[in-house]
Amino acid sequence: MARLTEQAIVDSFxxxxxxxxxxxxxxxxxxxxxxxxxxxxxxxxxxxxxxxxHVFQEESKxxxxxxxxxxxxxxxxxxxxxxxxxxDRAIMHIYHSKSQDVINxxxxxxxxxxxxxxxxxxxxxxxxxxxxxxxxxGFYTDAIIxxxxxxxxxxxxxxxxxxxRTFSQSFEATIHEMIQAYVQGHPLExx
Numbered sequence: 001m002a003r004l005t006e007q008a009i010v011d012s013f014x015x016x017x018x019x020x021x022x023x024x025x026x027x028x029x030x031x032x033x034x035x036x037x038x039x040x041x042x043x044x045x046x047x048x049x050x051x052x053x054h055v056f057q058e059e060s061k062x063x064x065x066x067x068x069x070x071x072x073x074x075x076x077x078x079x080x081x082x083x084x085x086x087x088d089r090a091i092m093h094i095y096h097s098k099s100q101d102v103i104n105x106x107x108x109x110x111x112x113x114x115x116x117x118x119x120x121x122x123x124x125x126x127x128x129x130x131x132x133x134x135x136x137x138g139f140y141t142d143a144i145i146x147x148x149x150x151x152x153x154x155x156x157x158x159x160x161x162x163x164x165r166t167f168s169q170s171f172e173a174t175i176h177e178m179i180q181a182y183v184q185g186h187p188l189e190x191x
Contacts, residue, residue: 005034005036005040005044006044008034008035008036009031009034009036009040009041009044009045009051010051010054010055010058011034012030012033012034013025013030013048013051013052013055014087014090015033016029016030016033017087017089017090017093017094018087018089018090018093019089020093021093021096021097022048022052022093022094022097022099023097025048027041027047027048030048030051049099052094052099052102053102056102056103056105056106059083059106060106060109060110063079063080063083063109063113064110064113066079067079067113067114067117069117072168073114073118073167073168073171074164074165074167074168076114076118077144077164077167078161078164079110079114080107080110080111080114080144080148081148081164083106084152091103091152092152095152095153103149103152104145104149107144107145107148107149108141108145111144111145111148112137112138112141115140115141115144115171116133116137118171118175119136119137119140119175119179120133122175122176122179123136126179126183128179128182128183129186129189131186131189132179132182132183132186132189135182136175136178136179136182139178140171140175143170144167147163147167151163
């Protein structure tokens with residue numbers, strides 16, 4: 001029952017975010033929509049910003065738990081932005097608020113997680129140190145996050161599939177060269 005109540009609050013919040021900006025939503029709006037009382041809201045969340053953090057933390061956990069080793073880079077890119085597409089107006093309202101950083105943290109968490117897995121696979125037997133893996137994962141993560149944020153802002157034309165394919169093709173075309181360049185440039189580096 002408690003999990004259902006918490007989820008009702010989350011769902012109501014996301015529905016409200018589809019309709020209006022984050023700074024226009026009140027706890028009263030949420031409790032009326034979720035049909036719970038104020039004490040129930042505060043039992044689960046300190047305030048609206050705590051609720052917002054919770055939404056993205058849970059989505060990050062879901063993203064990781066639903067990872068499949070057989071997925072391609074392209075499929076993982078799509079999974080990263082699916083939450084954004086399902087809640088497109090809510091994401092825009094959050095993006096244009098003072099809480100934009102929750103979007104950045106989610107993207108960082110999801111993207112670095114799946115890219116790290118692909119870097120690990122590509123680096124097998126290549127002599128790449130953990131420091132090198134971290135650098136290369138960060139490099140691709142930053143590139144994809146930057147492009148994704150430009151896409152969210154509307155400064156990067158194109159459809160979702162085309163953009164995700166471009167990310168995938170760029171990674172696959174350069175990952176082995178990136179690993180070789182790092183290993184050659186850091187020959188004495190140890191884990």
